[in-house]
Amino acid sequence: MPIPVVLILACALLWQTIWSAMYPRTHPGAEDLTEPPSAASIRVSSLDESVAYAKLMNLTLQAHDNQPGISLPFRHLDYVRIEAWLGRILELDPTGQYPLLAASRLYGTVDDPVRQRRMLDFVQRQFLADPNQRWQWMAHAAYVARHQLRDLPLAARFAESLRLHATSRQVPAWARQMEIFLRADMNEFDTARVLLGALLASGQVTDPSEYRFLAGRLTELETRRGPAGK
Template sequence: MRRSEERAISVVPRPVLALLAMALALQIAWQALQPKPGARADTLQEPPPGAVLRVVSLGEPIALAQWLTLYLQAFDNQPGVSIPFLELDYPRVIRWLESILALDPVGQYPLMMASQLYGQVPDERKQRLMMDFVHREFLRDPDRRWRWLAHSAIMAKHRLKDMPLALRYAEDITRHARDASNWARQMRIFILEDLGERESATVLLGGLLASGEVTDDKEIHFLTQRLDELKNAGKSSPPSKN
């Protein structure tokens, strides 16, 4: 067999080499100028209808609720992209949280996400949306969900400066949550005494952990970490005046 002959690059005309080099440079520049693929906050789709979720759960609604929780919680942090909570469609996020609670009414994690994550954004309208959601869900099951309305009461007073709303939440705990701890049922006293935000939050979280009513390991770890942060902040700043 005859070996195919190859021409040396030196015999290629210089104009042709120049065109090839220019084409390569243009290709590299074009690729460099292309926007990197990334996630967009508005790509969060509507949750499937409840009837569909019940069918898909195959008789294991709690397992599906946990999977949906992981999906929603991870949505803001996709590979190579971080989506601030502030940019999310909050009414749609609330519909996801409602769907998760419908599958697992005893679960507390969606309410913790609403109050401790999505409710912390520097946007009063979105804070109120999450507080309203927590309040609605509290009224469906006060004896299990009072702790999250207690947190919303603190938020309403110190973040929104809305004393009537904070007092309304605190009074609803006293009125509806018969199994709530004494410290929560007396929260309206803390609000009326106008304690500082750090002091109020420390009392709230400390009482919640001391009550022994929180049994989920992840939730205990999260709340303990928050309590330590509040205590450390208190040591480094002068006490507030009542």
């Protein structure tokens, strides 16, 4: 083995390592989130592996707020585009739960009511497309509306949506009952009482303990309502 060959290889390897360390693969400054590619172009470019592409889009979007060298607060992100990305991902991969988790538990935690509402509205729209598979995100949206936005009517609207659309037996009872307690919190005792009475009468509550608890709540609502009603 000629010594110059070994020297060339060793020196070039050393220089490449030093160069990579000196000039890392980063993009200086924040990059704007672009519009997501269209579903048709994704299908073509992914050779019809659109679900796999959608999974990668999740990671790409998630990585956007933490670009090399900088970490962007959620409030600095373009939520219109984020919503477009999340919508596109769900369009390509309708059974994926990742975009709804990101919308409700990641981007929905932003300290900005306008952006927060945008994410909650997105969750509600997507929930309506497949209520029995996406009910948990709607329930979380109701929680965010109630405890973070302190918007009881919005929370009640979400909970009503849950009760009306998430009808599968896989959906737990507490999710369908959420509206009753929210209505009670809003002093809408009549509505809460009617809903609770209907629930007990429907026979959907089969657990004796749960039945006793809800019946107790119904009695309490009857008491609060008073003789004249609310």
